[in-house]
Each structure stands twice: as structure tokens, then as C-alpha cells.
Amino acid sequence: MRKRRWLRALAGTVSGLLLLFALDRLFPLPPAPRYSPIVLAADGSVLHAFLNPTQKWRMKTELAEITPALQQAIIHKEDQYFRYHFGVNPVAIVQAAGRNIFKSGRTTGASTITMQVARLLEPKERTFGNKLLEMLRATQLEAHYSKAEILQLYLNLVPYGGNIEGVKSAALLYFQQPPSYLSLAQTVTLAIIPNQPRILVLGKNNDRIVAERNRWLRQFQQQHLFPNQDIADALNEPLDAQRHAAPTLAPHLARRLVTQFPGQAIIQSTLRRGPQAKTEDLTKNYVRRLRELGISQAAVLVVNNRTRAVEAYVGSADFQDAASQGQVDGVRAVRSPGSTLKPFLYALAVDRGIVTPKLKLPDVPTNFSGFRPENFDKSCAGEVTVERALTYSLNIPAVRVLAEVGVPVFTDKLRAAGFKSVAKAAPHLGLSTVLGGCGATLEELTGLYAALADGGRHAPLALIKNEELKIKNERLGISSKRKNAGPAPILNSSLLITNSQLVSPAAAFLITDILAQRTRPDLPMGYENSRHLPKIAWKTGTSYGRRDAWSIGYNQDYTIGVWVGNFSGQGSPALTGADVASPLLFDLFNTLAYNSPNNWATPPATLDFRLVCTETGLVPGEHCPNQLIDYYLPGTSSARRCEHRKEALVSADGAMVYCRACVPAAGFRRQLFPNPLPEVLAFRETQGLPSSRLPAHNPACQLVRGNENGAGVALAITSPLDHAEYVLNRGEKQQMLLSCAAGSEVRQVFWYVNDRFLRAAKATERVFFRPPSGAVKISCADDHGRNVDIQLQVAEL
Structure with missing residues (x-):
């Protein structure tokens, strides 16, 4: 039984x-409330807030923001037995029913906090039937949520008048503080308003609110809820509250993150409020001064080199400036990078043993298979050291180095660094890439320079601190699935960006050392005379047509990237990196890194010193009296010997030179002659600069072949181009230029067209002729027996 x-x-x-x-x-x-998306700074303060989909300010209050004072004030005022009942308080219901039936005392509904949450989640007309539904829902809520979570829901839903809901929204919009920073008086103020949000309006009925607040404070004092001194201070605290605008710092990043993580109520970014506010102000004020020059926009990115956290993000000078397209995000806009990729190219060349800082490179007009680069000032120096070529951003030496490194090697490294546009266009890119002939964003370039600042180690830039969002982003690859979504801390679009060693620490140090030697326009006497200002390495860039001005700098702590221009793409005569972008870069560094320790990079153990010839930067040869010290990578850097001067056997009168096959027994002398590269010699002669060639070779010699006299330089035709196609107009007397580059020992050359002799000319003479149509063979021979051929196609229209 x-x-x-x-x-x-x-x-x-x-x-x-x-x-x-x-x-x-x-x-x-019912579904969870739809919150106002908010973006936080790294310290948890609110940077930017948005209206929720129903156009309300309903910012989510986290459990950690609900202070003990707020809990006690709300619970003792609204539901003293909140922690003990299961959503419905039977005793309160009986008491309320008695009061309501016998009309004794204040009419009440006996609603618990849980029941109020149920009503706020599903607003209904206040009837007896709906009251029963509230009770059922309250019991259901208690079964699903903890007491702390129910209290959190209540504090996120309570009304504060107008379109403001939730304690956090009210705290930020009226007191400009999060709930956890409020005083006791402010906390009690927010606790009493939800009962009468239309009567107790902050900013309008402050006197009435103070009276009601103080009444509750005295009641709390009688209940010994708070210390007497805290109550006394709260009673005397004036109420200085009025409606403020929602926080709007970092609008571009805020919209980017909210788009990237839809439905996320709270996104904690890596930005720091102080640097962000200062960067926005400096950028806006600086661009205001540029408007008379036809320049309307700028973008800035500030990166912490040690953590790769983005600490300031400014997409435009003024987000609200619709006339200048202020809502465009300049940090992610794809633009021509100008010369900003040159430091990375030279670092790659250092790692491949191609260059060292003191090595001299030809800086002469050069035709690279149809591509004729020019320096920014349209002039050439003949020969320049690598460090000078980089410091003055010379184009011709950079293209020469890229030709030696190889475009695929260069673009593959950029792809590894997260350059999305370069990755897409890589098969079609050529030597112009290093001069800005590709697309890049400020975010990509700043990340690349941060790698140089960190010994060549590349790591993705971090934009968020939320661990759960990082995991979600890594798992789902959100950026690759959403149009126009930029790189996130883990994934960057369709490219998987991981930590990688792009260049060696030695190469990164050498490039940093060169870039730090530039004279800063804000400190013409050197940063050492201003010990409070930071030392930085920096590089500028200007795109074709003066449409984009770049300046990117770094030290041990920060990398700052600056872009200045117009989002419309319109150029300006004043738009250059050095003149327009750099002043803002230095203002930012001087503000954000003022009085910093100025710790600087030290040479890694893989670097060493060696003596090189002053004239060429190569390992000294037999005739190199002038030498200097240069860095190099043992076992990697080229050990080629210098031959900038060569010995020749000259007749007593200096009229001719002998080779070893025809040198007489007596009547000659040994003499040193300059031995520059043929293109450098030709440039010096065309510019009327001092230059000298070897005397003519002994005409009686019958054994002249190739390099018997020690000449180690080949003959090269510089015009026309090999395997090129030329179109001539039949109605015009157009002619083709013939020119060559030859060694200093060459005095005369002989030109042939389709194996028929054309004419003899001086080695530096420019020869013109009208070519026949069709396939044409051009040949050139010098007075030392060397010859070279090229093929081209000629058409007449």
C-alpha cells in the first residue's frame, strides 16, 4: 500500500x-531585449554608442557594473524579499489584495522585480488576467535565470523617460559615468526615477527629484542600509544632471566592429580613450588648416608595437562632414602607397646579400624593358649610396633593386603581410609596384612598419579585446564572409594572417637606422636638442598625381601611420608626404609619446662591420685607398671586390693603350683610370660632368678579342628596346634613336641594321635613322671586338 x-x-x-x-x-x-550596441575602450569606458533597432538607448549593464549600493537601493525599494521568493511573493499579494479590496492604504499591485521584468519583456494592458500571466512568466523566469541575472534584466529594461531605458543608458546620458562610478546620491536618484519617469525628468524636475531622493535616503538611513556618513554626504550632494549626447569617439572603428559582429551588445576594443581623443582633435584641427590648399581629409592609425593593439583609429578628419565624405573610412581605403614600400624592399635586398648601407647604386636614366622611372625631382645624381637612395626616396635605384630582388619575391612577402590588393593583383604587377603601382591601405602599411619596429616580425593588428569575439572571429572567419569587412585581430579577409618573420632583425635594424637619420622638419637641429621629444624612424610617400600623401613613423613603443588627401581622389599641388603628412605625424608623436624614455634599437649579433671602398661601397680591391666602415651580414652580404679603378698599359705619349698581347718591350707606362659602370659613364658625359675614357687601343694590334685588355664590362644597347614593338606614322619623318652603354675603354662603336652596316659613331653619340617595316635586327659592335644584337618589330600606319 x-x-x-x-x-x-x-x-x-x-x-x-x-x-x-x-x-x-x-x-x-520572450526573446532577449535588443540592446544598443556599444564599443568600449581598452579600460572598459564607452567610446561609442548606437541606438538599438527600436531607436532606443538601451545599453547593456554587465553584472560587474551592478554595485552593491545599486543592488541594495533597488531591492529595498522595489522588492525586499527578492532573494527569497520564486518570482511571486504570496504575502505581498495577500496584503495588496486586502488594501485594494478594503481601500485601506496605498493601492499596489504586489509586483516583484521578477514580475516587473516579465511585464517589461512583454508590455500588456494592466488587467487582472495579464497580472496572472505576469506571475506565470515570473515563475518561468526564475526557473531559467539566476537572481543576479533577473536583477540585471530589470536594470537593463527600466524606463527613464523618452527613449532611454536601463541604468547604464541613464548613467551615461545624464551623468556621463558608468553605473559603477556613480556616487550614492546618483545611484539612489536612478533607483527612484523608474516608478515615475514622466514626472521625475532629469534636467527638468531636478528639485522634485532631489526631494524624492532625500526622502528615500532618510528611509534607507532608518533601515541602516548605508553608513550614516555616506547618507549625510549624499543628502548634501547637489543634483547636476542634464541630458548629454551619447559618446561618439572612434565612429569609423565603432561602425566597423558593429558591422563585423552583428547582434553583439558590447564590443571591447583595444583603443585608449586619451590617445583616441587627442588624435581625433589633432587630425581635425590640422586638416582645417589645409582646406585652402584643396585638401579636405586625413586618416591616422596608432599601433602599440609590443602588443600590436590599435590604440587610436581615425578614419577621417570629421565624420559629420558630408561635403568631404567624412563617413568614408580612410584607414581601410585602398590607395596608391607611393614610396612607402621602399624600406621593406631594401630590407629584403639586405637579407639577400644584394645591398649594404654604403653600397653605391647607379642613379641614371634607365629603361627597364619599357619602364622608364623618374626621380621625384626629375634629376639624377649618377651614383648614390643605398642609405641616401632610401633617405631621399629616389625612384630609379629602388626600381633597380626590385629588378634584382624580383617582383614575385617582393609581392609574396607583401601578401604574407596581409596586403589584400597586392595578393589579388600579384600576377599583373611589375617594377612600378615599389613606386606605388599597386593598392594598399593605411592599416596594411602601418602593420608593415610595425614589423620593422619589432625586428622584422609581423603580427596581425588587434582591434578587439573580447576573448569570446576573438574566438568567434577565428572560428568563423567573419571578415571573409561579409562585404567590406576589414581585418580583425585573428583573420584578415580571406587571407590568414599569422605571426611571421618577414625580414631578419639585422635587416630591420639597418633600415630603421637609415630612416632615423632623416632631418625632421619640426626639429631641424636634431631631436637630441629636444630631449623630451621622441626619436623616430619615418618614411614619406606621394602617389602619382599628388593624390595621396603618406607619412609613417615608428620607435620602440609606437607606429603611427598618416594619410592625407581627398576621398574624391582629387590631387593638389601641395599634396606631398614630406610637406603635408609629416607635420601631422610629428604632432602626434610629440603628443602621444612626449617625454618617453627614447629607448632605441640595438644592432643584433648577426650584424658586423667591415671596411669598404668609399667610391663604391664594395669590399676594397687593389686600388682603393679611401675606405670607410659599413654594416654587413657575414655569410650573406656580397663579397664582390671593388674595381672602380683599373690599371692600363699606356704609350709614353698617352695616345694609346696596349693589351698584354701587343705591349712593347719598352716605351710604355702603367696608369690607373676610372672604371665606372657604362651607364654611369654615359650619364656623366651627357651631363658634361668630369669623366675620362681610356685612350684608343693600339691600332696595330691584331689580337683584340673580347676582354683581353681587362675590360670587364659588356656592351649594351639602351635604345631601342629589345623585343619591343614600334609604330611609325607614314606621313611623318619619324626616326628611331640608337644609343648604347659601353665601358670607359670604348671610343667608337659601329651600328648595323639587318646585318647591313649603318655607320660608325662615338661611344656616347646619339644616332637617328628611319627603320624599315617588319622584323628588324639592330647590332652594335665596339672597337674592342664586342658586339650585341637586339630584335624588334616596326609597323607603319
């Missing part, structure tokens, strides 16, 4: 539970 009763009780319990489970599934809780 007892067993049957027990079984019946068990069956009844199970049936009841199943019924409750079925009802819970049939009548699920």
Missing part, C-alpha cells in the same frame, strides 16, 4: 514536471 502511494506520488511528480516542461516549450520566454 505504501509502495503504491509512493509510486503514485512519483508518477504525479513526473507528470507535473513533464507538464511544466511541455508548457515551457509551448510558451517559451
